[in-house]
Amino acid sequence: MRQKLAAGNWKMNGTSEALSDLQELAAAHATSGVDVLICPPTPLLHRAAEIVAGSAVTVGGQDCHMASSGAHTGDTSAEMLRDAGASSVILGHSERRADHGESDATVCAKADTAIKAGLIAIVCLGESLAQREAGETLDIIGAQLAGSVPAGSAGDTLVIAYEPIWAIGTGKVPTLEQIGEVHGFLRAQLVARFGTGIGGAIRLLYGGSVKPGNAAEIFAVDDVDGALVGGASLKAADFSPIITALEAA
Numbered sequence: 270m271r272q273k274l275a276a277g278n279w280k281m282n283g284t285s286e287a288l289s290d291l292q293e294l295a296a297a298h299a300t301s302g303v304d305v306l307i308c309p310p311t312p313l314l315h316r317a318a319e320i321v322a323g324s325a326v327t328v329g330g331q332d333c334h335m336a337s338s339g340a341h342t343g344d345t346s347a348e349m350l351r352d353a354g355a356s357s358v359i360l361g362h363s364e365r366r367a368d369h370g371e372s373d374a375t376v377c378a379k380a381d382t383a384i385k386a387g388l389i390a391i392v393c394l395g396e397s398l399a400q401r402e403a404g405e406t407l408d409i410i411g412a413q414l415a416g417s418v419p420a421g422s423a424g425d426t427l428v429i430a431y432e433p434i435w436a437i438g439t440g441k442v443p444t445l446e447q448i449g450e451v452h453g454f455l456r457a458q459l460v461a462r463f464g465t466g467i468g469g470a471i472r473l474l475y476g477g478s479v480k481p482g483n484a485a486e487i488f489a490v491d492d493v494d495g496a497l498v499g500g501a502s503l504k505a506a507d508f509s510p511i512i513t514a515l516e517a518a
C-alpha cells in the first residue's frame with residue numbers, strides 16, 4: 270500500500286508573511302492519513318521547518334545541486350536542504366528544465382545525490398502541448414523516466430510527478446483517461462525496470478492545475494498516489510481541501 274502524498278510547490282513565490290499560511294496549514298493538519306509536503310523558496314525553508322515541526326506537514330526544497338559541496342555559487346546542496354529541515358526535494362521540474370537547461374542526465378545525477386543525502390527525490394516529467402498533439406506523449410514520458418531516474422532507486426525514496434507542461438498554471442487539465450493512461454504507463458515502466466516490489470512502491474503524483482474542485486476526481490484515477498500542486502498550495506484555504514480529498518480517496 271503506497272502512502273499518499275499531497276505536495277505543494279510554492280515556486281518563486283512567498284516572503285516571510287507567507288509563513289502565516291503555513292502555520293495555518295500545519296494547525297489544520299496536526300495529524301493526517303496522508304503525507305503532506307510544502308516546498309517553499311529556499312530562504313524560507315529553515316523557518317518553515319520550525320513552523321511545521323510536530324504536525325503532519327513536512328517541508329522540502331525545489332532543486333539541489335548534483336555535487337555535495339564545492340565552488341558552485343548560488344546553488345544549494347542536498348545536504349544543506351536536509352540540514353535546514355527538508356524531507357524531500359523536487360527535481361527536474363519543467364520550469365527548471367526550461368529556465369536552466371536541465372537534461373535528464375542532470376536530473377538523474379541530482380536525484381542520486383538527494384537520495385544519498387537522505388531526501389526523498391520527487392522527479393518531475395511531462396510532455397509539451399506540441400508533443401501531446403503529435404501523439405508523442407508516451408515516448409517522451411518513457412524517455413524522461415528512463416533518463417531521469419537513478420539506478421538503485423528504492424520505493425520509498427523516489428516519487429515521480431507527471432506534470433504535463435501545458436497543464437501547469439493554465440487551468441487546463443488532461444482528461445481522467447489521459448492521466449490514467451500516463452500513470453498506468455509509468456507504473457508498467459517502473460515495474461519492468463525495478464520489479465514489482467520497488468516499481469510497485471514508487472509513488473506517482475499528478476501535477477498541473479490541481480484545485481479543490483477537481484482534486485477528488487483526479488485522486489480516484491488508478492495509480493494516482495497524490496498531487497504536486499503549484500498555485501493552489503500557496504493558500505492554506507485552497508490546499509487544505511486538496512489534502513482532505515486525498516485522505517478520502
Ligand code: 13P
Nearest residue numbers: 278437438477478499500
Ligand atoms: P499549478 O498547480 O499552478 O498548475 O502548478 C503545477 C506545478 O507546476 C507544480 O509543480
